[in-house]
Amino acid sequence: MNRVEIRYCTQCRWLLRAAWMAQELLSTFEQELDELVLQPDTGGIFEVRANGELVWSRKQQGRFPEITELKQLVHDYIAPERDLGHADRKPAPKS
Amino acid sequence: MNRVEIRYCTQCRWLLRAAWMAQELLSTFEQELDELVLQPDTGGIFEVRANGELVWSRKQQGRFPEITELKQLVHDYIAPERDLGHADRKPAPKS
Numbered sequence: 001m002n003r004v005e006i007r008y009c010t011q012c013r014w015l016l017r018a019a020w021m022a023q024e025l026l027s028t029f030e031q032e033l034d035e036l037v038l039q040p041d042t043g044g045i046f047e048v049r050a051n052g053e054l055v056w057s058r059k060q061q062g063r064f065p066e067i068t069e070l071k072q073l074v075h076d077y078i079a080p081e082r083d084l085g086h087a088d089r090k091p092a093p094k095s
Numbered sequence: 096m097n098r099v100e101i102r103y104c105t106q107c108r109w110l111l112r113a114a115w116m117a118q119e120l121l122s123t124f125e126q127e128l129d130e131l132v133l134q135p136d137t138g139g140i141f142e143v144r145a146n147g148e149l150v151w152s153r154k155q156q157g158r159f160p161e162i163t164e165l166k167q168l169v170h171d172y173i174a175p176e177r178d179l180g181h182a183d184r185k186p187a188p189k190s
Contacts, residue, residue, distance in 0.1 A: 010125045015118060023114045026135055030105045036133040038117060040125045 002032050002078040005049040007039040014046060017064070021048075024067050025074055032079040050077035097127050097173040100144040102134040109141060112159070116143075119162050120169055127174045145172035 004025055008018035015038075022036050046058035048070065055073040056065050065073070075084055099120055103113035110133075117131050141153035143165065150168040151160050160168070170179055 015121055015125075019114060019118045019121070022117075022133060023110060026110055026114070026133060030110075030135045033135055036135075038121060038131040038133075040121055040128055040131075 001034045002029075003035040003037060003051055004029075004033060004074055004078070005037040005039055005047075007041050007045055007047045007049075009042055009045050010040045011042050012044055012046075015040070018046075021067065021070060025071065028071055028084070029074065029079060032082075048074070050074050053077060096129045097124075098130040098132065098146055099124075099128060099169055099173070100132040100134055100142075102136050102140055102142045102144075104137055104140050105135045106137050107139055107141075110135070113141075116162065116165060120166065123166055123179070124169065124174060127177075143169070145169050148172060 006018045006022055008014040018038055022038055026033060026036050044059070046056075046064065047054060048056040048065070050073070055077065056070060058064060071084060075082070101113045101117055103109040113133055117133055121128060121131050139154070141151075141159065142149060143151040143160070145168070150172065151165060153159060166179065170177070
C-alpha cells in the first residue's frame, strides 16, 4: 500500500499549500497512490512522508519543496520504475 | 484519533470535488481532525467515512452531498459536542 502524508501547520495557514500539493501528487500518482493523507498540526511544521519515510521537512531544508522536486522524491519511494514524463522531469542535479 | 476518508473515482474525474470537500472539512474541523485521507479509486465510487463509519455513499444516496450536509454528518461523528455555528464553524478558542 502506498501512502503519502502531508503534515502542515494550521496556524501558519498552510492548508491551501498542502492541499494543492496533495492534488498535484494525486494527479501524478493516481495509479500508484492508495492514500494521500492531510494532517493538520501546529508549530510551523511542514513535513511530507512516503510510506513512513520522511521525504521533506521544511525545518530541515529551510524551505518548501518545488512541486517537481517533491514529485521526484515521492516517485522514488512509490513508483521508482515509472518515467515521470516531460512535464515533471527531475530538476538539474544540485552540486 | 479522528480520521475522515474520501474515496473517489479517478475515471470520473472527481479529484477536484474530493479535494475541495477535503479542504472544507479540514478548515471546519482543524482542531478535531487528525487525518483527512484522499483515496483514489475507480468504478464510480464516491464515499466518505468518519472513523471507519460510512457517512456518505453516492451509490446509496444517488447524489453528492451538499457541503453543509456533509459537515453536519462528519460533525456528528468527530465533534458532536461542538456547535457548528452560523458559518459552519465556531472560532477556535485561543489558549
